[in-house]
Amino acid sequence: MSAPTASDSFLRVGTLKELKSKGVIVVPGADRPIAVYVYDGDRVAAVDNRCPHLGFPLHKGSVKDGLLTCHWHEARFDLCSGCTFDLWADDVPAYDTEVRDGDVFVASRPRVPESAEHHFARLRHGLKHEIGLIQAKAILGLRRFRTDWTEIVREIARFGVAHHDDWGQGMTLLTIAGNLRPVLSDTTMYHVLLRASRQVAEDCGEAVPTRRRQPLLEGDQSQPRLTRWLCDWIRDRHRDGTERVVLTACERFGPSPELADLIFTGANERVYAQTGHVFDATNKAFELLDGVGWDALDGVFPLLSRQTVMSRGAEENAHWHHPIELIEPLRVAERELEALCADGGVNGDRSIFRGESSGGPQVEGRKMDQSPSRVLLEDDPLAIIESLMTALRDGTPPLELSKQVALAAACRLARFAMTNEVADWFNPRHTFIFAKAVHQAVKRSATPGVVRGILHAAVSVYQDRFLNVPAARLPVESSLADLPTDANELRRQLLETLNRQADVDGATRLVLRHLRLGHSAEELFDTLAFATAREDFDFHAMQVLEAGVQQFREWNGGPEAEQIMVGVVRQLAAFCPTPRAGHQTATIAVRLDRGEKMYENGEPV
Numbered sequence: 001m002s003a004p005t006a007s008d009s010f011l012r013v014g015t016l017k018e019l020k021s022k023g024v025i026v027v028p029g030a031d032r033p034i035a036v037y038v039y040d041g042d043r044v045a046a047v048d049n050r051c052p053h054l055g056f057p058l059h060k061g062s063v064k065d066g067l068l069t070c071h072w073h074e075a076r077f078d079l080c081s082g083c084t085f086d087l088w089a090d091d092v093p094a095y096d097t098e099v100r101d102g103d104v105f106v107a108s109r110p111r112v113p114e115s116a117e118h119h120f121a122r123l124r125h126g127l128k129h130e131i132g133l134i135q136a137k138a139i140l141g142l143r144r145f146r147t148d149w150t151e152i153v154r155e156i157a158r159f160g161v162a163h164h165d166d167w168g169q170g171m172t173l174l175t176i177a178g179n180l181r182p183v184l185s186d187t188t189m190y191h192v193l194l195r196a197s198r199q200v201a202e203d204c205g206e207a208v209p210t211r212r213r214q215p216l217l218e219g220d221q222s223q224p225r226l227t228r229w230l231c232d233w234i235r236d237r238h239r240d241g242t243e244r245v246v247l248t249a250c251e252r253f254g255p256s257p258e259l260a261d262l263i264f265t266g267a268n269e270r271v272y273a274q275t276g277h278v279f280d281a282t283n284k285a286f287e288l289l290d291g292v293g294w295d296a297l298d299g300v301f302p303l304l305s306r307q308t309v310m311s312r313g314a315e316e317n318a319h320w321h322h323p324i325e326l327i328e329p330l331r332v333a334e335r336e337l338e339a340l341c342a343d344g345g346v347n348g349d350r351s352i353f354r355g356e357s358s359g360g361p362q363v364e365g366r367k368m369d370q371s372p373s374r375v376l377l378e379d380d381p382l383a384i385i386e387s388l389m390t391a392l393r394d395g396t397p398p399l400e401l402s403k404q405v406a407l408a409a410a411c412r413l414a415r416f417a418m419t420n421e422v423a424d425w426f427n428p429r430h431t432f433i434f435a436k437a438v439h440q441a442v443k444r445s446a447t448p449g450v451v452r453g454i455l456h457a458a459v460s461v462y463q464d465r466f467l468n469v470p471a472a473r474l475p476v477e478s479s480l481a482d483l484p485t486d487a488n489e490l491r492r493q494l495l496e497t498l499n500r501q502a503d504v505d506g507a508t509r510l511v512l513r514h515l516r517l518g519h520s521a522e523e524l525f526d527t528l529a530f531a532t533a534r535e536d537f538d539f540h541a542m543q544v545l546e547a548g549v550q551q552f553r554e555w556n557g558g559p560e561a562e563q564i565m566v567g568v569v570r571q572l573a574a575f576c577p578t579p580r581a582g583h584q585t586a587t588i589a590v591r592l593d594r595g596e597k598m599y600e601n602g603e604p605v
């Protein structure tokens with residue numbers, strides 16, 4: 001539907017006498033039904049006949065003392081202006097009226113014409129008051145005016161930066177929405193972005209007010225010195241010092257490898273901090289700025305400070321010390337990284353990955369041309385560390401190692417044993433999300449403080465080994481022959497399968513069939529994103545999906561890419577379905593936006 005335009009045309013309603021006799025008359029407006037009322041004697045007012053909350057016919061409500069009450073949820077409106085006294089309901093559009101020679105006329109379009117600016121204001125209102133339905137209607141309204149998705153993401157990001165003192169799940173989901181946009185249909189993007197918007201509003205609802213700190217004044221603040229200071233303040237859990245260093249770096253270096261080195265080095269100062277969430281949030285901050293523009297960098301990076309300084313690292317967890325001491329070997333390797341990078345020893349084309357003979361994971365019945373070395377998925381963490389260090393000494397590019405470690409992490413999800421508890425999925429989820437973030441960070445800056453994250457991720461892959469005992473076996477090719485060949489039907493069945501409780505095997509078979517028939521990977525991503533966004537999940541499932549999409553592309557299809565998408569769909573199916581309350585809100589907003597009949601004779605339709 002094209003964007004509405006203002007019009008001063010009026011519609012005849014009837015005589016004032018008729019209106020007074022009936023109390024309310026409904027007439028078809030330019031794009032919606034209009035309820036015209038008479039009250040307080042001869043006063044006439046008109047509003048959209050659909051309650052902005054759930055579309056109930058307002059002419060079936062009641063008017064008293066200038067207040068219109070919807071009988072469905074008792075939302076109350078000022079009949080003259082349409083403004084609600086119950087903010088969860090949203091204001092109802094009001095219409096100008098005239099009485100001419102005893103006849104009543106109503107404007108065909110609302111008094112306040114729709115515009116992109118109007119919908120941006122409604123979006124901010126919905127965010128401020130944590131009203132998902134208003135956010136949903138605002139996003140749909142903006143898209144009617146052909147507002148670019150990036151502009152909507154930017155507006156929500158501005159709200160998050162201005163109203164929170166921490167990063168939060170919402171900002172991660174918002175970044176994911178922007179990152180996935182190229183592979184999503186408009187319908188799926190709406191659902192993914194609304195899920196992010198609602199979470200940003202929830203995060204900000206009871207947040208500590210933002211307290212802005214300032215960068216240091218000009219002085220002898222080289223990047224190496226600032227990096228050392230940053231790590232000192234993080235170890236001391238000194239937020240003010242941490243944030244001033246970050247703000248100073250933003251001012252001095254702007255979007256540059258130097259800034260990436262400093263901030264990612266700080267995020268890596270604690271090993272696998274907060275099960276990888278600190279590093280992933282840091283990577284998301286960079287990606288958000290890539291998407292919406294770097295003019296907001298001094299407001300975005302301070303959001304990372306609290307969790308960066310307050311998080312616990314793996315060095316504070318006993319299982320990284322017992323029964324095998326892992327932290328000290330990691331620290332030794334990190335110190336060697338400094339020397340390797342100083343000598344230029346991180347370039348070259350040799351690899352520690354030995355192909356099929358190493359016993360790495362395979363898809364049954366199919367050869368994997370480049371499987372990760374067996375050592376990455378076996379039981380000797382010290383051998384894992386040494387193998388990675390040997391590869392770096394021999395000149396293997398860090399980016400190749402981070403890619404292989406991320407694949408190994410995806411294999412843990414693909415081979416997750418269903419004999420484990422559902423909550424155990426979070427361990428390999430965290431590892432895969434972290435490993436992907438490290439891979440993305442290495443693209444920005446392959447310096448020692450960043451590259452050490454590869455080692456941390458590899459040891460986390462080791463820590464998850466027990467979740468693959470016994471390793472889940474993936475379907476053999478012959479077992480897929482009974483499934484459809486049509487791509488649309490496969491995706492339809494996938495959504496239906498995810499309606500069934502924890503049908504992990506069924507969902508896996510459909511994804512493998514889709515991939516092996518060579519159907520569009522982007523359309524499969526879109527289906528999986530919709531399936532994820534419609535559930536009442538926290539942000540982990542969407543993080544895994546985005547990581548899977550990015551890593552799938554790294555492998556350009558093939559068995560490795562299959563392993564990654566199998567891991568994505570298996571962890572998704574394990575948690576489906578949920579009540580889908582958020583999806584219900586999103587769907588209601590779409591029906592209201594389309595002008596569909598929500599009720600007939602007072603009954604839902």
